[in-house]
């Protein structure tokens with residue numbers, strides 16, 4: 101597991117590390133000491149690969165979009181993470197970490213979830229692998245995301261409502277950390293490239309299967325070792341980390357990270373961390389965070405629940421600072437337009453998160469022969485409620501017909 105950009109202590113340049121209360125050190129140290137050895141084991145690799153193939157359905161296709169290509173004057177491909185079991189890339193990571201927990205002799209999993217997507221992916225693998233699953237979720241989020249709460253319960257997970265603070269994701273994170281301190285026998289399964297070292301590095305590795313496949317598929321379809329562009333949305337940054345991973349050192353590839361602008365970066369209803377954020381500790385690592393001058397977290401906003409996170413992972417903070425990746429942001433409205441465009445041109449309903457990556461196509465200018473890969477992180481079923489509200493607006497007033 102020779103992972104790019106990160107040093108021994110878990111820093112990507114200025115960002116990363118493990119900033120956790122002393123009482124969590126035994127847990128973090130155990131993981132730091134063991135995870136690389138475990139991942140390298142033949143058995144682990146075999147189990148991980150078989151589940152990715154036969155349970156998740158990998159490799160996911162790389163689909164050439166003829167009409168989208170014509171419209172944006174480039175050779176545009178979608179990496180179809182939406183076709184994974186449970187409908188998004190998150191399961192790549194939850195399988196990897198659940199196998200890790202088992203190797204560490206832990207049978208109880210805890211996780212926190214905002215919109216419920218990570219909670220569902222965690223509950224899914226826990227059902228499969230006979231692990232006990234407890235998910236902390238803000239009471240307000242539980243109200244907003246009833247179908248995902250029901251899914252978790254069907255999968256036999258215990259969903260614990262968090263009633264502190266605003267009753268949203270950051271309160272659920274705090275509650276999970278508190279629980280972990282008191283229950284060191286549990287394994288904390290983190291859902292993105294965030295958290296104390298080694299989580300960001302480990303999650304990036306589990307998601308790196310995305311760029312491993314992109315490399316092979318681009319070679320097969322285009323006879324080239326790399327595309328010219330890779331575009332991915334960034335909430336915490338795990339699907340982007342996976343899509344960028346094997347191309348980070350390949351400077352001919354332009355990496356485009358897309359954040360949610362919400363109602364616009366000129367408003368306070370946004371989740372664009374690289375525009376609004378500053379250096380600070382979030383979720384146990386040094387990174388870019390949306391915070392006020394007293395260091396209090398500012399509640400982010402985006403129409404997309406998966407991008408509604410008040411920071412980005414340390415790897416992305418580093419890629420932003422050293423300009424290896426270009427960061428763009430996309431408003432709710434632009435994302436909705438991109439959803440309807442993809443739906444009407446290619447017959448694919450994307451997740452709202454993924455629609456942010458698609459909307460970046462209109463903000464870049466390509467040469468006709470350039471190869472562009474958009475990571476389609478998830479499918480749109482979970483977002484139907486938002487889409488139902490906007491059908492009239494987007495298929496009549498601003499439709500693409």
Ligand SMILES: *Cc1c(COP(=O)(O)O)cnc(C)c1O
Nearest residue numbers: 292335336337338339406453478
């Ligand atoms: C959770 C989620 C995201 C955002 O998470 P990252 O860690 O930034 O990838 C993006 N797309 C979908 C479909 C998601 O469910």
